[in-house]
Amino acid sequence: MAQPVELLALAVSVARSASDLANRMRAEGVSGVTTKSTATDVVTAADRAVERHVREELARARPGDAVLGEEYGADRDAPVRWILDPIDGTVNYLYDLPQYAVSLAAEVGGVVVAGVVRNAATGREWTAVRGGGAFAGQRRLAVSGETDLGQALVGTGFGYAAERRLHQARVLAGLIGHIRDIRRFGAASIDLCLVAEGSLDAYYEKGLNAWDHAAGGLVAAEAGALVTGLDGAPPGPDMVVAAPPALHTQLHDRLSALGAAGGP
Ligand code: IPD
Structure with a gap:
């Protein structure tokens, strides 16, 4: 069985070539744009090509591992499973806003042990190994000291379905008067890494899939954030809350009081 540091090294190398592919395809003009769950949930030829590339590279290096990816789903059961968002922030990619990432995590026995988030547009890269801290390049990351x-x-x-968005907007309306301000950058994996480096004090979202938060959640946790769901639940589709411990309690309780995990 590979060690988490070896899995991370592979993840980083694959995320870099995947980012290059995304950027090359972006430079040629976004193509093959279609929609998925709703009319605003877009997918491009690049999302699919990058996922195929990552799957090929992982299969070459570690045949037999499982992959769960946003565009092609789950393949098999195996002790090591890779969790991939080939382009997190597809809407930003479409609009050429430099906030989209390749997010790749390695899970062993159901526990995420290594992860990389690489902003393909800027080349910024965040990594973590469980128990080994979180890094941006050589710089060790720590969450903000805000309490x-x-x-x-x-x-x-926000999700892509109108009803979900309405619910999220109501929760936001109940929160906005109790915080400094809100940011919506459009790539959950990067948002979690911004919590890790203290550029955001906290982050929350309902409706995320594992590929959105597996790698970034580990980076945030290894930088000192608590990453949970609401009311004792693990982070998942109902809610992901990431914040330094003192802040986490306050944000968690307010989101819980607002019924943020319920609704559509
Ligand atoms: C989306 C982004 C976005 C978040 C959505 C995700 P995608 O992922 O992470 O920031 O608000 O919930 O679905 O569709 O660009 O891979």
């Missing part, structure tokens, strides 16, 4: 929710800059995101 007052009223002074916290909070990231979030």
Whole structure:
């Protein structure tokens, strides 16, 4: 069985070539744009090509591992499973906004042990190995020291279905008067890494899939964030809350009181 550091090394190398492919395809003009769950949930030829590339590279290096990817789903059961968002922030990719990432995590026995998030547009890269800290290049990351929710800059995101968005907007309306401000950058994996480096004090979102938060969640946790769901639940589709411990309690309790994990 490979060690987490070896899995991370492979993840980083694959994420880099995957980012190059995404950028080359972006430079040629975005093509093959279609929609998925709703009319605003877009997918491009690049999302699919990058996922195929990553699957090929992983299969070459470690045949037999499982992959769960946003565009092609799950393949098999295996002790090591890779969790991939080939382009997190597809809408940003479409609009050429430099905030989209390849997000790749390695899970062993159901536990995420290594992860990389690479902003393909800027080349910024965040990595973590469970128990080994979180890094941006050689720089070890630490969450912000903010302890007052009223002074916290909070990231979030919205789903693609109208009913879900309405629910998320109501929750945001209940939160916005109790925080410094809100940011919506459009790539959950990067948002979690911004929490890790203290550029956001906290982040929350309902409706994320594992490929959106597996790698970034590990980076945030290894930088000192608590990464959970609400009311004792693990991070998952109902809610992901990431924040330094003192802030986490306040944000968690307010989101819980607002019924943020419920609804569509
Ligand atoms: C989306 C982004 C966005 C978040 C959405 C995700 P995608 O992922 O991470 O920031 O708000 O919930 O679905 O569709 O660009 O891979």
